[in-house]
Amino acid sequence: MLFDIEPNSPVPIYEQIVAQVTFGIASGALEVGMLIPSVRELAPMVLAHPNTVARAYQELERSGVIATRRGKGMEVTAAAPQLCRAKRQEIVRDRIRLALREAASSQLSPEEIRKLVDEELSRVNGTNRSREKR
Amino acid sequence: MLFDIEPNSPVPIYEQIVAQVTFGIASGALEVGMLIPSVRELAPMVLAHPNTVARAYQELERSGVIATRRGKGMEVTAAAPQLCRAKRQEIVRDRIRLALREAASSQLSPEEIRKLVDEELSRVNGTNRSREKR
Amino acid sequence: MLFDIEPNSPVPIYEQIVAQVTFGIASGALEVGMLIPSVRELAPMVLAHPNTVARAYQELERSGVIATRRGKGMEVTAAAPQLCRAKRQEIVRDRIRLALREAASSQLSPEEIRKLVDEELSRVNGTNRSREKR
Amino acid sequence: MLFDIEPNSPVPIYEQIVAQVTFGIASGALEVGMLIPSVRELAPMVLAHPNTVARAYQELERSGVIATRRGKGMEVTAAAPQLCRAKRQEIVRDRIRLALREAASSQLSPEEIRKLVDEELSRVNGTNRSREKR
DNA sequence: GTGGTCTAGACCACG
DNA sequence: GTGGTCTAGACCACC
Numbered sequence: 001m002l003f004d005i006e007p008n009s010p011v012p013i014y015e016q017i018v019a020q021v022t023f024g025i026a027s028g029a030l031e032v033g034m035l036i037p038s039v040r041e042l043a044p045m046v047l048a049h050p051n052t053v054a055r056a057y058q059e060l061e062r063s064g065v066i067a068t069r070r071g072k073g074m075e076v077t078a079a080a081p082q083l084c085r086a087k088r089q090e091i092v093r094d095r096i097r098l099a100l101r102e103a104a105s106s107q108l109s110p111e112e113i114r115k116l117v118d119e120e121l122s123r124v125n126g127t128n129r130s131r132e133k134r
Numbered sequence: 135m136l137f138d139i140e141p142n143s144p145v146p147i148y149e150q151i152v153a154q155v156t157f158g159i160a161s162g163a164l165e166v167g168m169l170i171p172s173v174r175e176l177a178p179m180v181l182a183h184p185n186t187v188a189r190a191y192q193e194l195e196r197s198g199v200i201a202t203r204r205g206k207g208m209e210v211t212a213a214a215p216q217l218c219r220a221k222r223q224e225i226v227r228d229r230i231r232l233a234l235r236e237a238a239s240s241q242l243s244p245e246e247i248r249k250l251v252d253e254e255l256s257r258v259n260g261t262n263r264s265r266e267k268r
Numbered sequence: 269m270l271f272d273i274e275p276n277s278p279v280p281i282y283e284q285i286v287a288q289v290t291f292g293i294a295s296g297a298l299e300v301g302m303l304i305p306s307v308r309e310l311a312p313m314v315l316a317h318p319n320t321v322a323r324a325y326q327e328l329e330r331s332g333v334i335a336t337r338r339g340k341g342m343e344v345t346a347a348a349p350q351l352c353r354a355k356r357q358e359i360v361r362d363r364i365r366l367a368l369r370e371a372a373s374s375q376l377s378p379e380e381i382r383k384l385v386d387e388e389l390s391r392v393n394g395t396n397r398s399r400e401k402r
Numbered sequence: 403m404l405f406d407i408e409p410n411s412p413v414p415i416y417e418q419i420v421a422q423v424t425f426g427i428a429s430g431a432l433e434v435g436m437l438i439p440s441v442r443e444l445a446p447m448v449l450a451h452p453n454t455v456a457r458a459y460q461e462l463e464r465s466g467v468i469a470t471r472r473g474k475g476m477e478v479t480a481a482a483p484q485l486c487r488a489k490r491q492e493i494v495r496d497r498i499r500l501a502l503r504e505a506a507s508s509q510l511s512p513e514e515i516r517k518l519v520d521e522e523l524s525r526v527n528g529t530n531r532s533r534e535k536r
Numbered sequence: 537g538t539g540g541t542c543t544a545g546a547c548c549a550c551g
Numbered sequence: 552g553t554g555g556t557c558t559a560g561a562c563c564a565c566c
Contacts, residue, residue, distance in 0.1 A: 004239035009232055010144040012549055020239065027241035049473065049551040092237045092247070097254045098143060099233040103226045104258040105138040105154065107161035113226070117251060120231045124238040146556060172538065183558045188539070196464075205317065205538050205566030272507035277500055278412040280564055288507065295509030317566045360505045360515070365522045366411060367501040371494045372526040373406040373422065375429035381494070385519060388499045392506040414541060440553065451543045456554070473551030473553050 001029045001037075005046045013048050017056035019091050020046075025065065025076055025084040032080060035073040036066060135163045135171075139180045147182050151190035153225050159199065159210055159218040166214060169207040170200060269297045269305075273314045281316050285324035287359050288314075293333065293344055293352040300348065303341040304334060403431045403439075407448045415450050419458035421493050427467065427478055427486040434482060437475040438468060 003020045005013060024030040036042075039057060043050040057074055060066045065080045103113045137154045139147060158164040170176075173191060177184040191208055194200045199217055200208040237247045271288045273281060292298040304310075307325060311318040325342055328334045333351055334342045371381045405422045407415060426432040438444075441459060445452040459476055462468045467485055468476045505515045 002239075004235070006232060006235065010146070010149075012144065014549080015144075019236065023240040029241070051551055052549085055550085088240050088242065089250075092233075092240050092242060093250050093254065095233040095236055096250055097257070098140065099226075099229040100251075100254050100258045101138070101140070102153070102229055105136075106157040106222050106226050107163070108222065108226060110255075110259050114255065116223075116227050116230055117234075117255065120227065120234050121244075121248065121251065123231070124234045125244050148556080174538080185559080186557060189556090191539080202539065203566090204564085207538060270507075272503070274500060274503065278414070278417075280412065282564080283412075287504065291508040297509070319566060320564085323565085356508050356510065357518075360501075360508050360510060361518050361522065363501040363504055364518055365525070366408065367494075367497040368519075368522050368526045369406070369408070370421070370497055373404075374425040374490050374494050375431070376490065376494060378523075378527050382523065384491075384495050384498055385502075385523065388495065388502050389512075389516065389519065391499070392502045393512050416541080442553080453544080454542060457541090459554085470554065471551095472549085475553060 003042070003046050005048070007047065013046070014052050014056040014059070017042075017046060017048070017053060018059050021056070021060055022065065022084045022087050022091065025080045026088040028081075030076050032076050032078050034076050035069070036076065038073050137176070137180050139182070141181065147180070148186050148190040148193070151176070151180060151182070151187060152193055155190070155194055156199065156218045156221050156225065159214045160222040162215070164210050166210050166212050168210050169203070170210065172207050271310070271314045273316070275315065281314070282320050282324040282327070285310075285314060285316070285321060286327050289324070289328055290333065290352045290355050290359065293348045294356040296349075298344050300344050300346050302344050303337070304344065306341050405444070405448050407450070409449065415448070416454050416458040416461070419444070419448060419450070419455060420461050423458070423462055424467065424486045424489050424493065427482045428490040430483070432478050434478050434480050436478050437471070438478065440475050 001024050003017070005016050005020070007013065009016065021030065021036065024036075030036060036057075037045070039050050039053045043053045046053065057066065061068065061074070063083070064077060065083055066074045067077050069075045100113070100117075103116070108116075135158050137151070139150050139154070141147065143150065155164065155170065158170075164170055170191075171179070173184045173187045176187045180187065191200065195202060195208065197217070198211060199214045201211050203209050234247070234251075237250070242250075269292050271285070273284050273288070275281065277284065289298065289304065298304055304325075305313070307318050307321045310321045314321065325334065329336065329342070331351070332345060333348045335345050337343045368381070368385075371384070376384075403426050405419070407418050407422070409415065411418065423432065423438060426438075432438055438459075439447070441452045441455045444455045448455065459468065463470060463476065465485070466479060467482045469479050471477050502515070502519075505518070510518075
């Protein structure tokens with residue numbers, strides 16, 4: 001399970017962590033009952049402070065997606081996959097919508113926007129493909 | 135000239151104002167030599183404090199896009215259109231790229247992402263079209 | 269009588285005008301009983317707004333250096349030369365003191381400061397000489 | 403590291419803070435990688451509001467002299483010493499030049515100006531010496 | 537009327 | 552604890 005964090009995004013890091021865990025559960029990379037990486041394990045992986053990770057986990061726990069197993073760690077709940085699949089769609093769609101609303105407000109023509117979108121879309125797909133090869 | 139500000143975006147309001155003015159100059163809605171709305175005029179239009187607007191203007195001045203006419207207001211510089219057209223492309227592209235990178239990291243399939251993008255794209259275009267009809 | 273105004277100085281323009289008139293009286297360029305340039309005459313000479321000039325004159329009148337001759341203009345008072353010679357010394361000395369205090373706080377060595385001062389001193393003298401030749 | 407701020411100067415306090423930090427880096431009092439005083443620490447030291455200090459730091463960050471260490475403070479960048487040594491010279495020279503230009507425009511003779519300068523120069527040097535003795 | 541500066545204090549994100 | 556953002560409102564310089 002990779003965590004793709006964008007430090008220069010205006011989106012707070014703890015929210016990005018929440019999103020990444022949500023994506024992991026939605027995609028099945030993190031399965032029900034599985035222990036997710038501990039705060040101390042994840043912090044260096046995402047180049048963040050342990051407190052920042054802890055805050056993300058706290059939020060995930062509050063929304064019922066993970067639960068504390070005392071002395072063991074945090075575990076993916078049974079209800080998580082369903083919650084996370086819906087949430088994933090919502091997060092991705094919202095972010096895309098905001099970006100496109102801004103693009104529309106820039107007075108670039110629909111054609112230019114479409115061109116930009118296509119360029120970036122093939123770029124991320126390209127990136128994914130090359131990653132899959134490794 | 136409309137100012138499209140998203141108060142719930144993680145992007146700071148003053149940066150959104152910077153972007154909107156940049157878009158206005160890039161699109162020609164704000165012309166060289168023209169006085170842009172005063173701090174006190176714009177603040178209620180974007181539902182922000184005059185100081186927040188002033189900070190945005192300060193940043194635009196620093197980048198050479200507008201210049202202070204003492205006692206009169208802020209004027210669009212001759213160099214602004216060129217600077218702003220480049221900057222517009224950069225802002226829009228960056229925002230789209232971030233949204234699509236996140237989408238890619240969500241493990242949604244390229245097809246699903248494309249579908250979401252198309253839905254949102256037609257939605258903003260639709261919004262524009264309906265605006266134009268009014 | 270020349271008016272040497274520095275628009276990029278942090279010193280307000282109206283204070284610079286006050287200083288320049290003071291200097292003119294101290295040096296004898298503006299004599300007792302002489303009418304000084306009207307607000308409307310001076311404004312374009314110093315590239316300032318008439319109100320700014322008016323404010324400077326108001327301040328000079330308050331300090332007894334010039335007086336209104338109704339229907340004629342502003343006149344240099346009998347008491348002015350003495351007042352202005354003292355004031356000139358004070359203005360010049362204060363400005364030099366502030367600049368040198370800042371230089372001292374920069375941790376440049378006294379030798380370096382002395383060198384900077386000498387360079388600038390010969391520059392302004394050189395400037396004056398070339399002006400005198402015209 | 404002392405911060406020498408002149409509240410009655412026409413130079414804005416935040417610019418004076420920028421200058422003082424620049425001087426500190428140029429002189430080596432603030433070293434690369436070192437955390438500079440926090441906004442909340444410096445504010446009472448210079449008798450200014452934390453926001454005024456923050457504005458100065460923001461400007462220093464913009465010019466690449468300091469960088470934010472999230473949650474820790476502001477750090478002197480590797481590029482800073484070179485930038486600041488050049489900037490220091492420029493700041494000091496500009497301020498001296500403006501003071502001497504004004505002196506020249508006062509019609510005081512070069513000899514009188516030189517005398518004033520020497521008096522003030524020995525005064526600040528004297529101040530420094532007496533400080534060093536303490 | 538304009539923008540520029542400063543003080544003041546709130547809240548947030550992050551460590 | 553740190554800096555970043557925002558609101559709020561004062562005063563100033565200039566037009």
